Amino acid sequence: MPEESLSGKEKKIFAETDKNPSNILPTKLTLDSHLKFECHPGVSCFTACCHNIKIVLTPYDILILRKSLGIPAHEFITEYTQPTYLEKTDMPGVQIKLREDTGGCPFVTPEGCTVYPDRPSACRYYPVGMADFHEGGTNDAEEEKFFFIVKEPHCKGFEEDKEWTVREWRADQGVDVRDEMNKEGLRLVMRRKSFGHQASMSEAAKRMFFMASTDLDSFRNFIFESSFLETYEIDEKTLEEIREDDEALMHFSFRYLAHTLFGAKGMRIRKEKIEEKVKEIKERQDEALKKAEQEYLELKAARDRMLKEREGKEV
Numbered sequence: 001m002p003e004e005s006l007s008g009k010e011k012k013i014f015a016e017t018d019k020n021p022s023n024i025l026p027t028k029l030t031l032d033s034h035l036k037f038e039c040h041p042g043v044s045c046f047t048a049c050c051h052n053i054k055i056v057l058t059p060y061d062i063l064i065l066r067k068s069l070g071i072p073a074h075e076f077i078t079e080y081t082q083p084t085y086l087e088k089t090d091m092p093g094v095q096i097k098l099r100e101d102t103g104g105c106p107f108v109t110p111e112g113c114t115v116y117p118d119r120p121s122a123c124r125y126y127p128v129g130m131a132d133f134h135e136g137g138t139n140d141a142e143e144e145k146f147f148f149i150v151k152e153p154h155c156k157g158f159e160e161d162k163e164w165t166v167r168e169w170r171a172d173q174g175v176d177v178r179d180e181m182n183k184e185g186l187r188l189v190m191r192r193k194s195f196g197h198q199a200s201m202s203e204a205a206k207r208m209f210f211m212a213s214t215d216l217d218s219f220r221n222f223i224f225e226s227s228f229l230e231t232y233e234i235d236e237k238t239l240e241e242i243r244e245d246d247e248a249l250m251h252f253s254f255r256y257l258a259h260t261l262f263g264a265k266g267m268r269i270r271k272e273k274i275e276e277k278v279k280e281i282k283e284r285q286d287e288a289l290k291k292a293e294q295e296y297l298e299l300k301a302a303r304d305r306m307l308k309e310r311e312g313k314e315v
């Protein structure tokens with residue numbers, strides 16, 4: 001794809017994000033496009049961008065950061081994050097809680113980021129953004145994606161001499177791996193977003209989404225210690241994987257959420273549960289029918305009484 005300017009529709013989409021569109025350079029880039037940029041402790045603005053910033057965490061970010069800090073998910077969530085909504089939907093998520101005194105990220109020091117190898121996805125993208133016009137990355141067709149540069153006015157990294165292709169930059173920052181890990185979660189948010197404001201999520205659905213996407217320990221307890229396995233048929237291999245492997249559990253949580261929130265395929269409900277549900281619905285329908293019949297008979301009797309009374313008067 002040759003480099004070209006952003007279309008009106010594309011500019012509008014950027015304007016709907018949390019990013020300031022005026023910081024986006026209006027040129028489409030490909031993986032082979034070049035950029036000149038370097039960030040290192042020698043730049044005069046070093047760590048400036050780790051202050052007064054909104055860093056929304058993905059489920060994979062939370063998993064990696066809490067492992068890096070050696071603490072359980074619930075402790076990480078309480079200590080280092082605050083609630084937010086994802087992509088202007090009613091889906092609850094978390095963002096990094098900045099320090100009250102400095103407005104800085106809790107992981108920044110004058111020497112740099114203390115969790116650098118495990119830093120969140122959002123910290124890896126700057127200054128190369130990616131637009132994917134297939135909703136939530138539902139199709140990997142390369143022609144639907146393009147890249148662009150975000151240039152914060154205070155950022156001196158653009159004055160450095162180091163040159164990269166977009167491909168090299170993304171590989172260096174570990175962005176490709178993050179994109180892969182984040183795409184199913186992003187797809188859920190984009191699906192929700194596509195419903196607009198006409199439909200809202202129930203409180204129970206929000207609680208489930210929050211638990212499954214921020215606290216995999218609790219989600220694992222939910223699977224193995226509630227009636228979950230009496231409802232869903234999960235094969236032994238998957239059960240073995242999700243019992244031990246957090247990444248496998250995260251992918252499973254995306255599958256479960258897609259099923260429970262949007263009715264997506266990929267989860268099998270036990271036959272006896274379906275039969276139970278059908279029986280319950282039928283019983284409810286039978287009861288409703290009986291009640292309607294009863295009401296009809298009572299109305300008819302009242303009308304007959306009324307007619308008889310009228311006939312009596314006329315005779």
Ligand code: SF4
Pocket residue numbers: 038039040043045046047048049050126152154155156157158
């Ligand atoms: S503002 Fe730019 S150069 Fe400065 S620390 Fe942030 S990314 Fe690096």
Ligand code: SF4
Pocket residue numbers: 049050051055105106107108109112113114115116119120123
């Ligand atoms: S996690 Fe690291 S890179 Fe990201 S804002 Fe905090 S200190 Fe900066």
